[in-house]
Amino acid sequence: MDPDIVPIHGEKSLREDGMLFVRTEGILETMVKTPLLVASLIVVVLMIPIQTSFSSTRTLDLTLYSDGSTHVSAQLDVDPLEPDFEVNLFGPSVDNFVAVGENGFLLSTEIIDDKVTIHTFGSSFITINYDIHDLISKEGRVWTFSLNSTTDYSLLMPPNSIIVGMNALPSNMDLVNEQTKLELNTGLSEINYIFGTTTPPTTTPPTTTPPTTTPPTTTPPTTTPPTTTPEQPIIDISTLSLIGVVITAVIAGVIIMIKRKQTKPSPILQTEVISDSKVNTDSLDTQTIFNMRPEMREDDKEIVKFISENGGQVLESDLRKKFLQPRTTMWRAVKRLERQGVIEISKKDLQNLVKLKKELEKEE
Amino acid sequence: MKTIVSFGLLILVTSIALGGMTSDASAQSDSPLLKIAKRTQEQIYNQISSDSSDEIKRLFTEGTQKINSIEALENDDISYAKEHFLSAMKIFTEISKQLAISNEVPQAEINSMSTEIRNPSNNLQRLQVYVNNLKIIAEKQNVLIDFSESDRLFDEARQQITDHQFVSAMETIYKIKVAIIEINKDLREEASKQEFQRAKKYVQRYIEQLDRLIENTKKQGVTDEIIEKLETGKQNLSSAENPSEIVEEIRKIMVLKNQFELTKNDVLESRVLQAEKSLSRLLVINGVDQTVLIDAKDILQNIKQYLYEGEFDKADKLLNNLIKQLQEIKNSL
Numbered sequence: 055m056d057p058d059i060v061p062i063h064g065e066k067s068l069r070e071d072g073m074l075f076v077r078t079e080g081i082l083e084t085m086v087k088t089p090l091l092v093a094s095l096i097v098v099v100l101m102i103p104i105q106t107s108f109s110s111t112r113t114l115d116l117t118l119y120s121d122g123s124t125h126v127s128a129q130l131d132v133d134p135l136e137p138d139f140e141v142n143l144f145g146p147s148v149d150n151f152v153a154v155g156e157n158g159f160l161l162s163t164e165i166i167d168d169k170v171t172i173h174t175f176g177s178s179f180i181t182i183n184y185d186i187h188d189l190i191s192k193e194g195r196v197w198t199f200s201l202n203s204t205t206d207y208s209l210l211m212p213p214n215s216i217i218v219g220m221n222a223l224p225s226n227m228d229l230v231n232e233q234t235k236l237e238l239n240t241g242l243s244e245i246n247y248i249f250g251t252t253t254p255p256t257t258t259p260p261t262t263t264p265p266t267t268t269p270p271t272t273t274p275p276t277t278t279p280p281t282t283t284p285e286q287p288i289i290d291i292s293t294l295s296l297i298g299v300v301i302t303a304v305i306a307g308v309i310i311m312i313k314r315k316q317t318k319p320s321p322i323l324q325t326e327v328i329s330d331s332k333v334n335t336d337s338l339d340t341q342t343i344f345n346m347r348p349e350m351r352e353d354d355k356e357i358v359k360f361i362s363e364n365g366g367q368v369l370e371s372d373l374r375k376k377f378l379q380p381r382t383t384m385w386r387a388v389k390r391l392e393r394q395g396v397i398e399i400s401k402k403d404l405q406n407l408v409k410l411k412k413e414l415e416k417e418e
Numbered sequence: 419m420k421t422i423v424s425f426g427l428l429i430l431v432t433s434i435a436l437g438g439m440t441s442d443a444s445a446q447s448d449s450p451l452l453k454i455a456k457r458t459q460e461q462i463y464n465q466i467s468s469d470s471s472d473e474i475k476r477l478f479t480e481g482t483q484k485i486n487s488i489e490a491l492e493n494d495d496i497s498y499a500k501e502h503f504l505s506a507m508k509i510f511t512e513i514s515k516q517l518a519i520s521n522e523v524p525q526a527e528i529n530s531m532s533t534e535i536r537n538p539s540n541n542l543q544r545l546q547v548y549v550n551n552l553k554i555i556a557e558k559q560n561v562l563i564d565f566s567e568s569d570r571l572f573d574e575a576r577q578q579i580t581d582h583q584f585v586s587a588m589e590t591i592y593k594i595k596v597a598i599i600e601i602n603k604d605l606r607e608e609a610s611k612q613e614f615q616r617a618k619k620y621v622q623r624y625i626e627q628l629d630r631l632i633e634n635t636k637k638q639g640v641t642d643e644i645i646e647k648l649e650t651g652k653q654n655l656s657s658a659e660n661p662s663e664i665v666e667e668i669r670k671i672m673v674l675k676n677q678f679e680l681t682k683n684d685v686l687e688s689r690v691l692q693a694e695k696s697l698s699r700l701l702v703i704n705g706v707d708q709t710v711l712i713d714a715k716d717i718l719q720n721i722k723q724y725l726y727e728g729e730f731d732k733a734d735k736l737l738n739n740l741i742k743q744l745q746e747i748k749n750s751l
Contacts, residue, residue, distance in 0.1 A: 135667045158554065178692045221504065227450030
């Protein structure tokens, strides 16, 4: 090392162990300014629509049949400036292909191998449906579904099928008419399944139970078919990300205020998003509501209870967070309650505020 | 400026980090992962008998331990939950394969599977979905198509499957396919007529956009030769007589645009078209404030004017506002 070379910041800033220390006091105050905070948030929010640009898959739903075929249903955003649009199919063995434009009109198509050219003529989104026989293979009694998808998708397993292996992490699982429905992410997914029977095996059950080393609580039932109740869907990531950004912004804002005022400490880290928790004792109690609306669904009752526990009003986003429901599912539930006259919806800071009504009209 | 960039990055990084955390939330101990793993465990357990090999039993114990590990995890041990899930599923896959090799499939299940293969109900279901799609399209296009024969055949096939007359059901399904060919023929004939009408409307919009492009290229001082080629392309497109010719002429224009790097505003033009379509859809929906829509129409005209004048930044800004406004109207419905 050349002894003449001297560190830029002078020798004093270097300790004997050679580590460089930087004074952190006031960095946040210097960096974080409210207008900047707002500007940054706007940038993040504006980035979201850009992601849904032209020629992208809006939804992709796959239905597996027990004979090894798959029904594909996809909604695609297409460029309205283009006269046609080429879609890569999931394989060449395609049946019953239908492409429909944004107004529900049948679009003319030309399928060559695993590609289809659709005459869109200005449609900005199209829906395609087809059956395909290339996604499932069978070895012995084990069927394997395999797909390398470029988008997230839902997968409805065949009736009476039991998953016996998979290499992907589903983001959600649900039961639809006794069929397992998985929400899967982009990338390669391989799912192995077999067709189960409700009858117990004819061979003698193991005399020495295989899970002998396992605690008794985890030993599965021997004959009872799975009776899994519908799962609570996972809250969608983008919404939570946005909420996360807002929380971060709030925390940063609070830190600025503390740094600026340096007087009395204010409550920091109010991580609960639930706002407007002031108690509104004017709203009806839940039992009265349930008595007046006996037809109300059990899951809706839970929502009503939660709103009541939060002082009679709550943001819709908080409901989604509490019940881990996707936006559309929760919106439908809220609208259902509104139709029943149990709640009213208003806007608060660009969010839906759900309030229990103070008076409930009797149903005719 | 550095502060802005730094803080922007801070926010983005935080949002990404939080995004990851929320994604991980799906792997909590009461998550789908555990439910799926437990269902699989149940099924595998039902398939194992006392005659199963020691290796299979050992693997099952190992897989069960993995599931126990998922259950025992705290909610914040997401990555471990994922790891244990994938390991457990890998083990169960291996057991399934070994069971298949050692022919340990219960006879009842083999019978069920072979029945499944012969049973044409899946074939019938797929055709039913297809015909249902065709019915919806026929209704949308106002095409009168008689589906009664196909409906009758579907009922017949379903009954035959219920009665386990699979050979007869296959014959009926063949008849359904023949009926579908006729239905398709009628439907596509009508669709092709309507397609030409749609194609003509599309051409009108395309020419409007092409006019704006020609006007702008003139202002940019592009050579007369290029402008002449674009004008010729426009004329040929106007005189195209069928959808195939229209596609062909547009392809030629696109080649020209790519050749002379005239595509930089295509995304903007596409977005204008989308906004125009959204507006058209809102105009026919009852309950939308018409004054708001009239304002939106005026804004759209201004955007087009800006595009015509080559004021792309102004057009872009106005378009963003318009799209936001239209989205708000949609959300309020």
